Amino acid sequence: MALITASSCLKPQSSSISLKTNLKTNSELGFVTSQLSGLKISYDQCVAPINISTTINLPVQPVARRICPFTGKKSNTKNLVSHSNHKTKKLQFVNLQYKRVWWEAGKRYVKLRLSTKALKTIEKNGLDAVAKKAGIDLSKK
Template sequence: MSRVCELSGKSGLVGNRVSHAKNRTKVRLLPNLQSKSIYAPGLGKFVKVRLSTSALRTVNKIGIEAYCAKNGIVIR
């Protein structure tokens, strides 16, 4: 299973961990993904999604249908 947010499209990044001696080590920076069941009133059922916590906060604030309409996502 890939570590990509289903709604916002956030995925992992690659960076460097830098020690005090300036030694650089490659590190993967992964998004904070959570699996949630969110109620979609238009569909009349719960939709199971794997989304980042920042997207979850926005969905809780404006609703999943408004979020999907704003970003051009079709929910089923």
């Protein structure tokens, strides 16, 4: 069990301790016990409030999936068949490319990761029509 003692007198008028966990206060013994971590904090009457918080920030990184956002194309499974007719599973991935495409309505380039089939469709129908059909908002990118 950890014991933290504060003996400096910063604010004489306040003697409260605020914790973000579920606490039980025992005023006769003069300490506060946390139910979650077993942390015991001893305090005097002239100690400033102590704020203890436990926040864990995990790095969240976006996952680049192998799916075209415009056409919805994704990987296909195929069998590799050997001479002895032994079948082995293999993935056929979509031909995704990073491409800067001129967006006429926004008067700027938009960097997109799209399949070559979607690129041909954009050249034929226009970026606004294809993005509207796919439900993609180009103003965010």
